[in-house]
Amino acid sequence: MTWEVVIGLEIHAQLNTNTKIFSGSSIAYGAEPNTQANLLDLGMPGQLPVLNKAVLPKAIRFGLAVGATIGRKSVFDRKNYFYPDLPKGYQTSQFSYPIVDKGGFLEIEVDGEIKKIGITRAHLEEDAGKSVHDAFPGQTGIDLNRAGTPLLEIVSEPDMRSAQEAVAYARKMHELVQYLGICDGNMQEGSFRVDSNVSIHKPGTPFGTRAELKNINSFKFIEQAIEFEIARQIEILESGGKVVQETRLYDSEKNETRSMRAKEEANDYRYFPCPDLLPVVVTDEDIEAIRAEMPELPSAKRARYVFEFGLSDYDASFLTGSRAMAEYFEAVVSHSKDAKMSANWVMGELSKSLNQQGIDINESPVSAEALAGLLARIQDNTISGKIAKQVFDAMWNQEGSADEIIAAKGLKQITDSSAIEALVDEVLAANAAQVEAYRNGQDKMFGYFVGQVMKVSQGQANPGQVNEILKRKLS
Amino acid sequence: MHRLSIKQMSEKLRTREITSVALTQHYLDRIEKYDGDLNAYITVTPELAIEMARKADEMLDKGEGSLLTGIPVAHKDIFCIDGVKTSCGSKMLHNFVAPYDATVVEKLKSVGMPILGKTNMDEFAMGSSSESSYYGPTKNPWKLNAVPGGSSGGSAAVIAAGLAPFATGTDTGGSIRQPASFCGITGIKPTYGAVSRYGMIAYASSFDQGGPMSRSAEDAAWLLDAMSGFDAKDSTSLEQEKSDYTAQLEESLKGLRVGVPKEYFGEGLSESVSNTVKEAIEVLRQQGADIVEVSLPNKDLAVPAYYVLAPAEASSNLSRFDGVRYGYRCENPQDLSDLYMRSRSEGFGTEVKRRIMVGAYALSEGYYDAYYLKAQKLRRMVRDDFVNAFEQCDVIVGPVAPTTAFNIGEKSDDPISMYLEDLYTIPVNLAGLPAMSVPAGFAEGMPVGLHLIGTYHSEAKLLNVAHQFQQVTSWHEQMPEAYQ
Numbered sequence: 011m012t013w014e015v016v017i018g019l020e021i022h023a024q025l026n027t028n029t030k031i032f033s034g035s036s037i038a039y040g041a042e043p044n045t046q047a048n049l050l051d052l053g054m055p056g057q058l059p060v061l062n063k064a065v066l067p068k069a070i071r072f073g074l075a076v077g078a079t080i081g082r083k084s085v086f087d088r089k090n091y092f093y094p095d096l097p098k099g100y101q102t103s104q105f106s107y108p109i110v111d112k113g114g115f116l117e118i119e120v121d122g123e124i125k126k127i128g129i130t131r132a133h134l135e136e137d138a139g140k141s142v143h144d145a146f147p148g149q150t151g152i153d154l155n156r157a158g159t160p161l162l163e164i165v166s167e168p169d170m171r172s173a174q175e176a177v178a179y180a181r182k183m184h185e186l187v188q189y190l191g192i193c194d195g196n197m198q199e200g201s202f203r204v205d206s207n208v209s210i211h212k213p214g215t216p217f218g219t220r221a222e223l224k225n226i227n228s229f230k231f232i233e234q235a236i237e238f239e240i241a242r243q244i245e246i247l248e249s250g251g252k253v254v255q256e257t258r259l260y261d262s263e264k265n266e267t268r269s270m271r272a273k274e275e276a277n278d279y280r281y282f283p284c285p286d287l288l289p290v291v292v293t294d295e296d297i298e299a300i301r302a303e304m305p306e307l308p309s310a311k312r313a314r315y316v317f318e319f320g321l322s323d324y325d326a327s328f329l330t331g332s333r334a335m336a337e338y339f340e341a342v343v344s345h346s347k348d349a350k351m352s353a354n355w356v357m358g359e360l361s362k363s364l365n366q367q368g369i370d371i372n373e374s375p376v377s378a379e380a381l382a383g384l385l386a387r388i389q390d391n392t393i394s395g396k397i398a399k400q401v402f403d404a405m406w407n408q409e410g411s412a413d414e415i416i417a418a419k420g421l422k423q424i425t426d427s428s429a430i431e432a433l434v435d436e437v438l439a440a441n442a443a444q445v446e447a448y449r450n451g452q453d454k455m456f457g458y459f460v461g462q463v464m465k466v467s468q469g470q471a472n473p474g475q476v477n478e479i480l481k482r483k484l485s
Numbered sequence: 486m487h488r489l490s491i492k493q494m495s496e497k498l499r500t501r502e503i504t505s506v507a508l509t510q511h512y513l514d515r516i517e518k519y520d521g522d523l524n525a526y527i528t529v530t531p532e533l534a535i536e537m538a539r540k541a542d543e544m545l546d547k548g549e550g551s552l553l554t555g556i557p558v559a560h561k562d563i564f565c566i567d568g569v570k571t572s573c574g575s576k577m578l579h580n581f582v583a584p585y586d587a588t589v590v591e592k593l594k595s596v597g598m599p600i601l602g603k604t605n606m607d608e609f610a611m612g613s614s615s616e617s618s619y620y621g622p623t624k625n626p627w628k629l630n631a632v633p634g635g636s637s638g639g640s641a642a643v644i645a646a647g648l649a650p651f652a653t654g655t656d657t658g659g660s661i662r663q664p665a666s667f668c669g670i671t672g673i674k675p676t677y678g679a680v681s682r683y684g685m686i687a688y689a690s691s692f693d694q695g696g697p698m699s700r701s702a703e704d705a706a707w708l709l710d711a712m713s714g715f716d717a718k719d720s721t722s723l724e725q726e727k728s729d730y731t732a733q734l735e736e737s738l739k740g741l742r743v744g745v746p747k748e749y750f751g752e753g754l755s756e757s758v759s760n761t762v763k764e765a766i767e768v769l770r771q772q773g774a775d776i777v778e779v780s781l782p783n784k785d786l787a788v789p790a791y792y793v794l795a796p797a798e799a800s801s802n803l804s805r806f807d808g809v810r811y812g813y814r815c816e817n818p819q820d821l822s823d824l825y826m827r828s829r830s831e832g833f834g835t836e837v838k839r840r841i842m843v844g845a846y847a848l849s850e851g852y853y854d855a856y857y858l859k860a861q862k863l864r865r866m867v868r869d870d871f872v873n874a875f876e877q878c879d880v881i882v883g884p885v886a887p888t889t890a891f892n893i894g895e896k897s898d899d900p901i902s903m904y905l906e907d908l909y910t911i912p913v914n915l916a917g918l919p920a921m922s923v924p925a926g927f928a929e930g931m932p933v934g935l936h937l938i939g940t941y942h943s944e945a946k947l948l949n950v951a952h953q954f955q956q957v958t959s960w961h962e963q964m965p966e967a968y969q
Contacts, residue, residue, distance in 0.1 A: 049585055053805040055578065056565045056587060056684040058719050088801050090848070092825055099804020152809070280848035282857060285690035285798055287720050 013210040013247075015240050016217050017176045018168035021183055022161045023193040024137070024201040025068050030158035031136050032059030032102065032287075037159045039199045043142070047154035051139075053097030058286050061086075065160045066290065068192040069109045069134055070300045072162060075190055075307060076129050078114030080297055081107055086134075086287045090280040094152050095139035103163075105281040108133035109290065110162075116186070117309075118178040127179050128167030135161050156200075162192070168207065168217065173236035177229050180204050184229075189308055189333040197227045204232055208239045210247065218243070219253040223267060226260050235260035239267050311336055319349035328357055334371045338378045345382030346389070355381060359402050376405045384412035397421050397469055424471045427479065430463070433471060434479050437462045448484060456480065486511050487647035488964070491556060491704040494650065498545055498555040505545065505555030509538040509599045512557050516601065516648050519968060525623045525633075525642040527562045528570050529602035537599035544597050553711055554597035559649035561640050562603035563610055564695070565684040566590050569600075573686045574608040574618040574636075577806045577813045577832035587684020588716045589653060589695050596711050601649050604639030608834045609803065610657055610688040612636050613906040615664070616897045617836045624893070625667060626965045627931055631890040634664030640698045641668035645932075646968040651699050651708050655685060657692045658791055659885070659910025665698060665922035666885035666934025671705050671951065671961055672698040676941050677917035678723035680709075681716035687802040689795035690721075692914045701961050702923060702951030706730040709944065728942060733949040739773035741950065744878030746781040749909055749936075755888045757928035762884045765925035765935040765954070769882070772953060779874040779881060783866045787912040788904055790863035793847045793856050794915075799837075800844030806832065839900065868916040871940070880950055881938040884909055885922045889931035909936060919944045923951045924960035932960070 030037055033050040050057040073080045087105040114129035139157035141150050164183065170176045184202055187193035195202050209220035221239060226232045238260075243253050258267040306314075308330050315326035329339045335356070342352040360381065364371060384401055387393050393401060393416060404415045416422055424430055437459060438445055448455040463476045486508060489497070497503045513531050520526050534557060541555035565571045565583035567590075572578045586594065594600070607617040615638025616622040623638045625631040626646035633642040637654030641664035644652055654661040656674035665672030673696050680695040687693060697708035710730045716722045745766060750759055770776050808814035808828025815827035833841070847856035874881060886906055896903045913920040918941060922934035935954070939947040955961050 052810060054565075054584065054811070055571070055573070055581070055686040055805070056583075056682075058683050060718060060720050090801050090804060090845075092804065092807060094807075094809050094821065097805060097810060099807060100801050278850045280801070280845060280850075280853075282797060282801070282848050282853070285721075286687075 013244055014213045015171050015173075016168045016209050016211065016220075017170035017173075017236065018207045019166045019170070019176060019180060020205040020207070021164040021166075021180065022137075022203040022205075023164060023183075023187045025065050025160040025162055025192055026194050027062055027064045027068075027160055029062055031062050031065055031134065031160035033158050035158065037156075039196075041155055043151065043153035044155060047139075047157060051097065051154050051157050053099070059102065059284075061287060061290070062160065065134055066109070066292070067300050068190075069132065069162050070292065070297060071190050071304060072132060072164070072187065072192060073110035073114065074297070074301055074304060075186060076110075076114030076116055078129060078132070079111040080292055081109045081111045081290075082292050083107060084109040084133075084290045084292070086284045086290075087281045088284045091277045093138070093141075094150065095141045095154070095157065097139065097154060097157060101136060101138060102284055102287070103135035104133035107289070109292075116179060116182050118175060118182050120172070120174050120178050125169075125175065127169045127175075130165040130167050132162050132164040135163055137161050162187075173233045173240070176206060176236055177233045180232060181229055185308055185332065189305060191305060191333070200225075200227070203227070206232060206236055208236055208243070209253070210240060210243045218247075219255050221253065221255070221267070222257045223260055224257055224270065231260060231262050234262070234265055235267055238265060242267065305333070315349075319343070319353075321349060321353055325353050325357065329353060332371070338371050338374070341378035342382045342385070345379065346385045348385070348389070351385060351388075352382075355385060359399060363406050375408055376402070380405060380411060387412050387416060391423060391425065391472060392416060393421055393423050394469065394473060397423070421470060424467055425475060427475055430467075430471050430475050431479050433463050433466055434459075434476070434483055437466060438483060445484070456484070459484075487515065487650065488962075488969075490701060491552070491650060491699070491707055494556055495552045495554075501545065505538040505541040505557075505597075505599060506535060508555065509534050509557045509601070512601055512649055515646075519646055519648060522629060523624050523626060523642055523646055523648070524621055525605055525639040525646070525648060526559070526602045527572055527574065527605050527618075527620050527639070530569060530600055533569070534599045534601050537594070537597070541597035541599060551596050551711075552707055553593075555599070556650055557599040557601045558593055558708075559601045559604050559640060559643050559652040560590060561637050561652065561654050562606055563655055563686045564590050564653060565686070566600065566603070569603065571603065571686070572619070573610070574606040574620065575833065575837070576619040579619065579813065581812050583684075585684065588681035588718060589712050590684065592711055592714070593653075598651070598711075604637070604643055604652060606639055607636035607660075608837050609686070609799070610636040610655055610660055610693075611799070611836050611840055613659065613663055613903055614891070614893075614896065615639060616893060617834055619834060622893050625890045625931075626968055627669065628890065630892050631931065632667065632893055634667035634886070634890060636660040636664075637672075637698065638664045638667075641665055641670055641672070644668065644670040644698050644700060645965065647964060651697065651704065653695060653712065654698045655693055655695045656910075656914065657688050657694070657795060658914050659907040661696050661698060662885045662910050662920060662922035662934065662936065663906060666936075667890040667932065669924045669927075669932025669934075669960065669963060670698060670700060671702050671921065671923055671955075672696065673705050673709060673921040673944065673947065674913070674919060675709060675713060675944050676723070676919045678721050679713045679919070679942075679944065681714075681719045681722050683716055683718040687798075689798040690802060691798060692791075692795055694914075702921070702948050702955055703731070703734060705921075706734060706945075706948045706952070709948075725942070728945050730945050730948055733945045734952040736949050736953075737773060738769060738950060738953050741769075741774040741880070742878040743769055743774045743776050744779035744874055744881040745776060746779050746784070746874065746881060746883055748781050748784045749883035753887045753905065753908065754884055755928070758884050758886070758888060758933050761926040761928050761933040762882075762935055765958075766882055768954060768957060769950070772957065777878050779877050781867075781870045781874060781912065783863070783870050784908075784912055786863040787867050787915050788908055790860040790867065791907075791911045791915060792843065792904055793860035794864065796840040796844030797847045797857055798844065800841045800848065803833075803837070803841055808832070836900070864915045867912050871912070871916045871918060871938070875940040879939075880943070880947060883936045883938075885934040885936040886910070889928050889933060913938055917941070919947055921947050921951055923954060924963070925958075926960055932963075
């Protein structure tokens with residue numbers, strides 16, 4: 011019998027509020043150390059937390075999106091442990107009564123098969139600060155800017171059976187929280203962190219001892235880390251050893267995981283309800299108000315793109331890959347009224363340029379409105395599709411709007427039939443031998459003449475008219 | 486001057502018969518003269534006091550300010566004051582200068598009350614005698630070898646000895662009322678949530694409540710008026726509109742139903758205290774109150790429940806004192822664990838360490854249900870007792886403490902007997918109710934307090950009863966001879 015892999019994920023999604031979960035400090039990334047830490051964040055005596063109410067609709071929106079029960083009375087608990095980057099000596103979290111309770115799930119697709127992954131719960135908590143080990147020789151620096159940043163910890167059931175499934179779930183979750191507008195999804199900045207619990211066992215026997223792989227900041231590395239971990243555990247068990255319950259770190263350079271700390275040394279966290287905070291009561295009205303403002307979810311969007319816009323499944327999936335991409339696409343369509351053409355441009359030139367520069371669609375130098383302006387010039391025959399690519403490149407380089415570039419570079423299509431006729435005459439006169447050959451039955455020479463006319467017009471002659479005039483002249 | 490009521494002082498200030506600077510200096514001089522023996526202040530702030538008094542005089546000169554403007558106040562050393570050492574009676578915070586004002590401090594600053602200093606207390610408010618202070622015990626002005634009670638013992642002593650007209654205190658299990666009783670002054674613990682806890686160093690957050698300590702109930706009413714009110718910085722602060730605590734002071738006690746819980750007069754209560762309290766109840770009866778017997782059958786569950794829950798909260802609240810960012814840090818820590826262990830072992834006193842240990846144990850895995858959750862159930866039972874009793878009466882009366890002030894050192898090695906000091910006060914904190922201690926006479930030469938307990942938000946009624954009682958008695962006007 012082969013080994014069965016069991017994986018459950020704990021995902022920390024940083025909620026995109028302006029301020030911390032219990033204090034008024036900013037959570038903007040990248041500030042000088044400790045410049046975003048006020049008296050509460052420093053754990054000063056006598057300081058009291060006040061809940062940032064902006065976190066509640068975000069957490070509830072998530073709960074509704076995954077079909078979970080919303081905790082009508084959720085409670086903040088204290089998780090007690092000592093660490094220098096934990097200024098109060100406890101982390102405020104939700105233990106017994108989370109805001110997002112049981113019943114949620116996410117559908118993933120791996121190798122064409124659809125699978126439901128259960129979501130155990132999701133709860134609100136504050137992030138810890140950061141220990142900086144390399145800034146001062148022999149000493150550890152503490153940066154409390156991150157302390158108190160609001161997190162939604164999303165805990166899955168141990169429903170995944172391969173690294174591929176785990177990554178598919180993580181990606182799906184990453185897409186979802188961005189769609190919901192509750193998390194910016196930036197993995198490099200730690201806004202979306204994935205911890206994987208991995209174990210193996212023989213089917214029909216109890217689950218094996220698990221190892222936890224922490225804070226891996228790319229999907230590729232998550233997959234590699236899990237693969238490595240599975241192989242490591244199989245090797246241990248098959249050579250008669252025992253897997254130790256522990257936290258392991260992934261080293262992407264060596265492609266291996268190594269032990270960070272064994273669970274045996276772990277603290278008893280002595281959870282108890284935080285007496286400084288009141289339970290959070292959520293009413294039916296609150297839930298309905300949040301439901302009414304829910305954005306369209308990716309699966310609904312994909313279906314709509316196929317039915318309403320007539321796009322292929324592939325195109326629909328591509329364009330709904332992120333909320334920003336879908337919003338961009340929909341903005342282009344709203345002007346062009348041509349979904350297929352808009353899809354081709356967004357998936358073609360635009361995506362190609364974004365990839366080349368490695369930037370996000372939000373940072374595109376060509377806005378959706380600007381791209382729609384370019385498509386309008388194709389639609390009204392001002393330029394050909396080919397010239398449009400040239401105009402797009404100029405737009406990408408910030409040379410101006412489509413109209414400005416067309417005017418400045420004189421790229422307007424030649425549609426005057428007498429002018430095209432003059433070009434055709436010029437080409438035919440210069441290629442007498444080829445004309446002779448064509449007349450003798452070499453039909454494929456026609457394309458050559460079209461190419462020559464386009465060439466002398468510098469691509470600006472209207473191709474339809476060129477065809478028509480050539481046919482007439484050669485007949 | 487120190488024997489005047491607040492109203493009289495205020496009158497003299499507003500007619501400019503006296504200045505705030507003169508009044509403040511009068512108290513500073515008395516502190517200078519008497520506090521060496523009493524040890525009631527941890528920190529005296531003469532420069533700050535005089536500077537604030539000058540500003541108060543400027544306001545008074547222009548006819549501005551309120552009744553309290555220019556009247557000095559002493560703060561228990563548990564309240565943070567910007568730029569002033571705030572030690573909480575602990576070596577742990579011996580070097581800690583608070584970088585901000587507690588809401589209570591800010592409120593009293595804003596009405597122009599000069600700050601005389603910070604009063605002594607049991608370390609982190611854990612104690613009933615003020616002996617656990619890192620700064621040594623405060624003495625009872627009525628008898629220097631007796632304790633003033635605790636944890637707000639310093640505040641009670643400064644009022645009794647006339648070293649401040651007003652003081653702030655906090656009451657987690659009786660820490661305003663018991664020292665008020667021992668020192669023969671008036672103190673009120675308001676309904677939980679009435680006074681903001683922001684800037685008040687936490688001991689047990691779900692019990693801690695600040696309140697005023699003064700000579701008379703009327704004085705207390707004025708101070709409570711200025712201290713209390715909703716504070717957005719404290720999530721457990723009561724959002725309802727604030728009561729006018731002085732409005733009902735003059736109401737008659739005719740027809741007032743005064744409940745006497747039979748369990749408050751049982752075993753453990755000294756006979757002389759019992760007799761003094763019964764005489765005080767007789768005074769209320771003579772003023773027209775109807776005395777009814779009520780029952781608080783679960784009273785004896787309160788102390789054990791409290792000594793699970795309060796330490797549990799404390800074990801977590803005191804985790805921030807780790808030697809990392811502020812406060813005491815051990816010499817030459819070898820590594821992180823050494824830094825934690827030695828800073829905390831050396832920085833905290835015995836009683837604080839005992840409660841941290843007890844609390845951490847009660848919360849630990851496998852014991853949580855048996856201790857913490859069970860204690861929460863008891864807490865609800867104790868509260869329900871009061872809810873039921875208040876169906877038959879308007880206020881409950883009884884003793885504040887089983888004895889008068891005991892001698893320094895008498896109970897400090899016996900935690901259980903010290904914990905039982907709070908037998909009558911702790912049930913009130915479990916329920917979150919308002920309650921007072923009002924001077925009710927003397928037993929063997931030492932003051933005895935009458936405990937008045939009200940239902941939620943009934944501070945104005947309690948102050949009314951206390952004030953009316955003080956109209957026909959003069960216990961609150963007594964001062965120990967040495968300090969007159």
